[in-house]
Amino acid sequence: MRLRTMSGIKLSNLLLCGWSGLVLIYLYLPILLLVVYSFNDSRMSVVWEGFTFKWYGQLFDELVAHLGDERRSPLIESLSNSVIIAAITTAFSVVLGTAGAFLLYRYRFPALRSITALIFIPMIIPEIIMGISLLIFFKTVELELGFTTVIISHVTFCFPFVLIAVQARLAGLDPSLEEAALDLGATPLKAFFLIMVPYLLPAIISGALMSFTLSMDELIVTYFTRGPKSETLPIKVFGMAKVGLNPMLNTISTVFIVATAMLVVFAESLKGTARRLPDES
Amino acid sequence: MDVMVELRAVTKRFGSFHAVSEVDLQIKAGEFITLLGPSGCGKTTLLRMISGFETPTSGAVLLDGKDVTHEPPYRRDVNQVFQSYALFPHMTVQENISFGLRMKKVPKQELAERVRAAVAMVSLGGMEERKPSQLSGGQRQRVALARAIVCRPKVLLLDEPLSALDAKLRHAMQVELKQLQKKLGITFVFVTHDQEEALTMSDRIAVINKGRIEQLGDASQIYHRPKTTFVASFIGQANILRATVLSRSGERARVRLDGDIELLVNAEHLAGGAESALISIRPEKIALRKERHGDLENCFEAHVEDELFKGATDQLRLRTDSGLALTAVVANESSVQAALHAGDRVFCHLHPDDIVIVHEE
Numbered sequence: 001m002r003l004r005t006m007s008g009i010k011l012s013n014l015l016l017c018g019w020s021g022l023v024l025i026y027l028y029l030p031i032l033l034l035v036v037y038s039f040n041d042s043r044m045s046v047v048w049e050g051f052t053f054k055w056y057g058q059l060f061d062e063l064v065a066h067l068g069d070e071r072r073s074p075l076i077e078s079l080s081n082s083v084i085i086a087a088i089t090t091a092f093s094v095v096l097g098t099a100g101a102f103l104l105y106r107y108r109f110p111a112l113r114s115i116t117a118l119i120f121i122p123m124i125i126p127e128i129i130m131g132i133s134l135l136i137f138f139k140t141v142e143l144e145l146g147f148t149t150v151i152i153s154h155v156t157f158c159f160p161f162v163l164i165a166v167q168a169r170l171a172g173l174d175p176s177l178e179e180a181a182l183d184l185g186a187t188p189l190k191a192f193f194l195i196m197v198p199y200l201l202p203a204i205i206s207g208a209l210m211s212f213t214l215s216m217d218e219l220i221v222t223y224f225t226r227g228p229k230s231e232t233l234p235i236k237v238f239g240m241a242k243v244g245l246n247p248m249l250n251t252i253s254t255v256f257i258v259a260t261a262m263l264v265v266f267a268e269s270l271k272g273t274a275r276r277l278p279d280e281s
Numbered sequence: 282m283d284v285m286v287e288l289r290a291v292t293k294r295f296g297s298f299h300a301v302s303e304v305d306l307q308i309k310a311g312e313f314i315t316l317l318g319p320s321g322c323g324k325t326t327l328l329r330m331i332s333g334f335e336t337p338t339s340g341a342v343l344l345d346g347k348d349v350t351h352e353p354p355y356r357r358d359v360n361q362v363f364q365s366y367a368l369f370p371h372m373t374v375q376e377n378i379s380f381g382l383r384m385k386k387v388p389k390q391e392l393a394e395r396v397r398a399a400v401a402m403v404s405l406g407g408m409e410e411r412k413p414s415q416l417s418g419g420q421r422q423r424v425a426l427a428r429a430i431v432c433r434p435k436v437l438l439l440d441e442p443l444s445a446l447d448a449k450l451r452h453a454m455q456v457e458l459k460q461l462q463k464k465l466g467i468t469f470v471f472v473t474h475d476q477e478e479a480l481t482m483s484d485r486i487a488v489i490n491k492g493r494i495e496q497l498g499d500a501s502q503i504y505h506r507p508k509t510t511f512v513a514s515f516i517g518q519a520n521i522l523r524a525t526v527l528s529r530s531g532e533r534a535r536v537r538l539d540g541d542i543e544l545l546v547n548a549e550h551l552a553g554g555a556e557s558a559l560i561s562i563r564p565e566k567i568a569l570r571k572e573r574h575g576d577l578e579n580c581f582e583a584h585v586e587d588e589l590f591k592g593a594t595d596q597l598r599l600r601t602d603s604g605l606a607l608t609a610v611v612a613n614e615s616s617v618q619a620a621l622h623a624g625d626r627v628f629c630h631l632h633p634d635d636i637v638i639v640h641e642e
């Protein structure tokens with residue numbers, strides 16, 4: 001009897017493992033192939049011709065040359081554009097998202113509920129619609145397309161992520177915490193920076209990492225709102241892929257994947273901490 | 282004696298709901314006063330108007346003679362121990378306790394000295410570097426206490442500080458708190474809905490019901506001389522009976538209960554000219570005897586309907602021949618002959634001072 005149930009459990013475990021394996025392969029095989037081909041010693045990338053680091057070497061050379069002002073590398077330039085845009089987007093998103101979450105927490109009018117819903121629409125609306133509507137908007141207000149317009153566009157869909165993360169953390173907040181600070185003589189401003197910000201920090205960081213990766217990844221909205229000098233990495237890669245599969249593409253994508261994955265994992269681990277209440281008994 | 286906190290006709294409305302109505306209260310310096318009342322009666326709201334987290338709709342709050350009605354909490358010389366303790370989770374015990382002093386820019390040397398003293402006072406030595414999450418409930422409670430008293434406030438407000446502790450720890454902390462208060466000489470305003478806690482700890486008790494102070498007095502006054510049916514039945518148990526007033530002479534009045542039982546009662550709270558009144562009798566004040574004892578005054582017959590074993594005491598349900606129901610509590614007799622049982626006939630004896638006139642709430 002006992003044996004049978006045990007083998008029953010084993011069988012279901014086996015099936016579950018097999019299924020999970022298939023799902024993982026489905027998810028990661030294409031990415032794995034891309035990573036593998038970034039080490040492929042061939043110009044025509046789909047045929048394996050031996051292992052090499054040379055594409056990474058080339059990428060590194062381009063980076064050095066670009067930074068040393070010897071030779072302008074469009075690829076590296078687009079990468080640096082992406083990083084700058086993502087950094088500024090993140091800074092604005094953090095401030096807007098944190099302040100927004102705090103205001104929604106502090107002032108609970110019924111009307112604010114619908115406002116909250118409005119804030120989340122940029123997160124789910126099809127990017128192509130976002131892109132077109134932003135383009136129309138920028139044309140209407142006669143804003144020249146470039147860094148500014150790209151950053152404004154990115155902030156619209158990035159800051160809700162910060163807001164959601166901070167809001168989730170605020171939901172578990174003991175309202176007496178801030179009052180305790182005021183009670184002990186802290187002014188509201190001091191209470192905010194000494195008590196609330198440290199309390200919200202894990203959520204703020206997790207939201208910031210989310211918005212940084214989102215901004216780095218973004219293609220469609222950027223495509224509509226960029227100017228001639230604000231080419232981002234995804235746009236550049238997209239353009240290169242149209243011409244033909246270049247091994248450099250695999251290389252830079254691999255670097256990009258590793259960096260993004262690291263950021264996302266870090267953000268997720270922080271979210272875990274953020275959700276856990278600090279010391280509620 | 283100096284008045285430390287004074288509430289003048291303080292009212293707090295939330296919308297059209299009166300959480301606190303027309304409360305007048307003077308709290309003396311160094312006093313341990315308890316605000317006692319059922320859930321939702323407005324205790325916390327009252328406390329928050331003293332600490333400054335709520336502004337009265339009307340009326341004034343005076344602290345040490347100064348009107349602070351519109352001062353924010355951080356400019357009032359009072360500190361609060363929160364029900365949830367509200368310790369700062371990202372700070373150590375040491376940092377939590379020194380927070381108030383850092384806000385007041387107390388010099389480093391003095392700060393260290395005072396924090397050390399506060400830590401010692403609540404016996405938290407050796408735990409200074411721990412985070413609140415690494416402490417037990419009782420220890421967190423002590424940190425919350427130390428964090429407040431280290432500021433040497435004029436008034437310490439405590440909102441049900443012991444309600445999260447288990448019974449044993451709660452009793453130990455009651456004693457400790459009381460001793461601490463005596464030692465420091467700080468005015469304590471203590472909120473609880475636990476009548477036993479109020480009776481054991483307080484110099485004075487303000488019994489609150491529906492946003493009003495029903496009675497203010499020391500434990501003995503509140504217990505032995507309740508003014509209203511609410512106070513009589515909220516604190517301890519009480520038999521509330523309707524009676525007709527027959528005559529009155531000075532301290533005493535003669536009343537008649539249903540079924541021709543005449544009683545001599547304490548007339549302290551009897552309104553002049555009242556024809557009928559409610560009386561309150563504590564169950565343990567009814568002396569039960571199998572024979573009639575002494576004079577015939579304040580004695581009537583009844584039979585035991587049933588008994589309830591309560592450990593140290595027995596609770597008996599009595600019914601008089603005229604059908605009046607009463608609850609009596611007697612010491613638990615171990616000897617079989619002395620014990621009373623259902624069906625026994627008994628004589629109830631009452632001292633006039635144990636029968637108090639009470640008003641309807």
Ligand SMILES: Nc1ncnc2c1ncn2[C@@H]1O[C@H](COP(=O)(O)OP(=O)(O)OP(=O)(O)O)[C@@H](O)[C@H]1O
Pocket residue numbers: 295300318319320321322323324325326327474
């Ligand atoms: N901010 C508020 N808005 C609306 N109503 C409130 C607010 N604060 C308190 N009340 C109401 O005022 C009444 C008194 O509340 P309060 O918190 O003072 O009660 P309490 O005596 O402390 O009760 P408990 O023993 O349950 O803590 C309650 O009915 C409560 O619902």
Ligand SMILES: [Mg+2]
Pocket residue numbers: 324325326440
């Ligand atoms: Mg309360």
